[in-house]
Amino acid sequence: MKVLVTGGAGFIGGHTVELLLARGYAVRVLDALLPPVHPSPAWPIWLPNAVERQQGDVRDRAALAAALRGVEAVIHLAAYQDYLPDFSTFFHTNAVGTALIYEIAVAERLPLQRVVVASSQAVYGEGWYDCGRDGPQYPPPRPREQLERGEWDPRCPRCGAAMRWRPTGEERVDPHNQYALSKYTAERIALVLGARWEIPSVALRYSITQGRRQSFTNAYSGILRSFTLRLLTGRRPVVYEDGQQVRDYVFVEDVARATVLALEDPRLVGRAWNVGSGRPTTVLEYAERLARYLGVDLPPELPGLYRAGDTRHIVSDISAIRALGWEPTADLDTIIADYVEWARQQPALQDHYDTALRTMLASGTLRRVGG
Numbered sequence: 001m002k003v004l005v006t007g008g009a010g011f012i013g014g015h016t017v018e019l020l021l022a023r024g025y026a027v028r029v030l031d032a033l034l035p036p037v038h039p040s041p042a043w044p045i046w047l048p049n050a051v052e053r054q055q056g057d058v059r060d061r062a063a064l065a066a067a068l069r070g071v072e073a074v075i076h077l078a079a080y081q082d083y084l085p086d087f088s089t090f091f092h093t094n095a096v097g098t099a100l101i102y103e104i105a106v107a108e109r110l111p112l113q114r115v116v117v118a119s120s121q122a123v124y125g126e127g128w129y130d131c132g133r134d135g136p137q138y139p140p141p142r143p144r145e146q147l148e149r150g151e152w153d154p155r156c157p158r159c160g161a162a163m164r165w166r167p168t169g170e171e172r173v174d175p176h177n178q179y180a181l182s183k184y185t186a187e188r189i190a191l192v193l194g195a196r197w198e199i200p201s202v203a204l205r206y207s208i209t210q211g212r213r214q215s216f217t218n219a220y221s222g223i224l225r226s227f228t229l230r231l232l233t234g235r236r237p238v239v240y241e242d243g244q245q246v247r248d249y250v251f252v253e254d255v256a257r258a259t260v261l262a263l264e265d266p267r268l269v270g271r272a273w274n275v276g277s278g279r280p281t282t283v284l285e286y287a288e289r290l291a292r293y294l295g296v297d298l299p300p301e302l303p304g305l306y307r308a309g310d311t312r313h314i315v316s317d318i319s320a321i322r323a324l325g326w327e328p329t330a331d332l333d334t335i336i337a338d339y340v341e342w343a344r345q346q347p348a349l350q351d352h353y354d355t356a357l358r359t360m361l362a363s364g365t366l367r368r369v370g371g
């Protein structure tokens with residue numbers, strides 16, 4: 001079977017392509033090789049030679065149609081991911097690009113046996129909490145005045161009491177930003193049009209994915225990159241809020257396995273699935289484990305900064321996909337080791353955090369407690 005992987009020259013794409021080849025699939029990649037992931041418009045050197053390459057944009061109908069002809073399945077990973085306020089770009093790339101796959105498949109009667117669409121844990125917004133008094137709650141984004149006072153945890157929207165965060169299942173979404181909205185739209189396009197036009201489709205909501213070859217230049221690639229670069233260049237990692245925010249870090253090879261499972265197992269068709277570690281980790285714990293692994297004594301800095309619109313705690317409940325036999329295999333130390341050993345081999349490591357910090361403060365993306 002030949003599989004088209006859009007965004008196959010990216011981080012998750014590269015690992016997925018390797019697994020597909022190992023399992024005997026023929027693979028074609030459509031990738032626009034866009035910055036910041038690709039600082040130069042060249043194919044990454046690690047992309048296996050066996051991959052058929054097509055440089056092109058998923059928003060370009062002719063390029064996408066050419067890529068779709070002759071394949072039996074699509075893994076759709078190409079996406080715009082950033083924190084920038086160019087809202088329409090998120091929808092053009094993530095929603096329109098997805099709709100075009102179905103438009104072309106229907107118009108040309110392409111024999112697609114599966115479309116797997118990458119969605120995100122971001123669709124859950126603040127996720128769900130249990131209020132001892134009022135039961136399950138889905139809090140809205142934390143108000144700016146609350147964050148300016150340095151009060152980090154969401155309060156019960158009904159009674160104002162403290163609540164307990166809970167792992168988030170797939171039932172209810174509440175996208176809070178342009179990226180999350182565009183991802184949720186993409187998965188609805190895939191699942192609704194897929195069912196209507198008999199193109200078996202699956203959406204996967206990945207948690208924060210980590211591992212080797214995670215871009216150094218992509219702001220979206222998160223704390224593993226930014227903390228590692230700080231620590232390897234002798235600086236303390238900068239932690240936002242109080243560092244007690246809980247996250248769900250999943251290994252990229254586990255994500256690639258789930259993605260290939262969605263391609264192969266018909267039981268996944270027709271719905272969205274969480275793909276995460278199911279394991280809560282605080283940002284502070286992450287920074288400490290990373291420093292321990294690197295053998296450096298550089299404790300995190302907590303300068304009283306917060307990111308506007310950030311989620312406080314989010315961990316995916318992965319019991320649904322687990323029940324089908326998929327398990328995350330890598331613990332946090334394995335993820336850290338995999339990335340750090342790769343990062344150490346990269347030439348001219350540079351930490352651009354101080355410049356990024358100034359830009360984020362100037363644009364209001366990052367704010368100080370006290371206003």
Ligand SMILES: NC(=O)c1ccc[n+]([C@@H]2O[C@H](COP(=O)([O-])OP(=O)(O)OC[C@H]3O[C@@H](n4cnc5c(N)ncnc54)[C@H](O)[C@@H]3O)[C@@H](O)[C@H]2O)c1
Binds near residue numbers: 097118119
């Ligand atoms: N990495 C994560 O933590 C994470 C978490 C949740 C969801 N996801 C989703 O998983 C998918 C893959 O993420 P990733 O981390 O590998 O991202 P990445 O940025 O490393 O790779 C994305 C690839 O898509 C390509 N691309 C971007 N826009 C394109 C366009 N318009 N046309 C063609 N190619 C284009 C880029 O050049 C890049 O090679 C994305 O859909 C992302 O939204 C990722």
